[in-house]
Amino acid sequence: MAADLPTRETKRDREEQQHSDRLEDGAAGLDPIDLLALSQDLRIIPIPEDGDDLETTAQKMEDLAKVVRGGNSLALYTGLKLAPPQPQNPEEIVVAEMSLQERTMYNAWKRSRESDQSSRDPSTVYVPRPFDWDANVAPAPTGAHSRKKFAERAAAMDLIWGHEGATPEHASWLTFHRTGLLPLVNAIAKVTRRTKHMKDHGPKSQGxxxxxxxAELETIRQTITVAERNRSRELERIRTMTRTIAESVTILKSRVHDLERGTSE
Known part of the structure; x- marks a missing residue:
C-alpha cells in the first residue's frame, strides 16, 4: 500500500517543530534582550487569565501542555509574558531588592562618585563626616557569620571614605555610633557580595x-495558579447553579404533588 502523502497541516507542523528545535538549541546561551527578541519569532500561545471560563481555561492548558510534552520552553512559547528574564547585571539585581532608604542613599553616593567634581550639585552629593580610623573602633563579634558580615561592612567603608584597611572593629563602631550610615554601608556590601558571587559562580548560581x-519555572507556576483559581471559581459556580436547579426542581415537584392530590379528591 502506498505511503500516505504529507498534508499541508503535517508539513506546517513539521516546519514549526524544526523551527522550534533551532530556537531551543540556541536559547540557553542568549542574554535577556536576545531571548525577548527570539520569543517574538514564535507562535505565541495564549495563557490562562483571571476570568476565563472553564472551557477557555481547559483549552489554553491543553495547548500549553502540548508545548511541555514536546520538550519546548513554556516561557518562550508564551512570549516571556509571565516571567521576563531578570537582568544579569548584579548591581541592577541588588538595587531592585534594596529598601527605599538603601536605594536612595546608594544612588546618591554613586552619583557623587561618578560626577565630575566641577559639575556636582552640592545639594545632591553625599559626603559623610570624616572618620577617625585610630579612635573609632569597637570589639567585633567573634562568630564566623557575624565576622564575615562586619568584614563586608568594613570593605564598604573603605569605598565610602576612599580608605584602605578598614577592619571589622571599625565596622562594629560604626554600627552602634553612626547608625544613619548603615543603610548605605549595607547597600554597598550587598552589591559587592552579589558581584563577587556571580563572578565566582556564573549566572547558574541563582538557585x-x-x-x-x-523564566520557565516562574511561567509554569503562575500559569498553574491562574488555572487552578479559574477551575475553583467555575466549579463553585457550577455547584451553585446545580443547587439552584435542585431546589427549583423540588419546588416544582411539590406543586405537581399538590395538583395531583387535588384532582384525586
Whole structure:
C-alpha cells in the first residue's frame, strides 16, 4: 500500500517543530534582550487569565501542555509574558531588592562618585563626616557569620571614605555610633557580595537555574495558579447553579404533588 502523502497541516507542523528545535538549541546561551527578541519569532500561545471560563481555561492548558510534552520552553512559547528574564547585571539585581532608604542613599553616593567634581550639585552629593580610623573602633563579634558580615561592612567603608584597611572593629563602631550610615554601608556590601558571587559562580548560581530555566519555572507556576483559581471559581459556580436547579426542581415537584392530590379528591 502506498505511503500516505504529507498534508499541508503535517508539513506546517513539521516546519514549526524544526523551527522550534533551532530556537531551543540556541536559547540557553542568549542574554535577556536576545531571548525577548527570539520569543517574538514564535507562535505565541495564549495563557490562562483571571476570568476565563472553564472551557477557555481547559483549552489554553491543553495547548500549553502540548508545548511541555514536546520538550519546548513554556516561557518562550508564551512570549516571556509571565516571567521576563531578570537582568544579569548584579548591581541592577541588588538595587531592585534594596529598601527605599538603601536605594536612595546608594544612588546618591554613586552619583557623587561618578560626577565630575566641577559639575556636582552640592545639594545632591553625599559626603559623610570624616572618620577617625585610630579612635573609632569597637570589639567585633567573634562568630564566623557575624565576622564575615562586619568584614563586608568594613570593605564598604573603605569605598565610602576612599580608605584602605578598614577592619571589622571599625565596622562594629560604626554600627552602634553612626547608625544613619548603615543603610548605605549595607547597600554597598550587598552589591559587592552579589558581584563577587556571580563572578565566582556564573549566572547558574541563582538557585542553580539559568535565566531561561528560571523564566520557565516562574511561567509554569503562575500559569498553574491562574488555572487552578479559574477551575475553583467555575466549579463553585457550577455547584451553585446545580443547587439552584435542585431546589427549583423540588419546588416544582411539590406543586405537581399538590395538583395531583387535588384532582384525586
Amino acid at each position: 542553580g537555574l539559568s535565566d531561561m530555566e528560571a
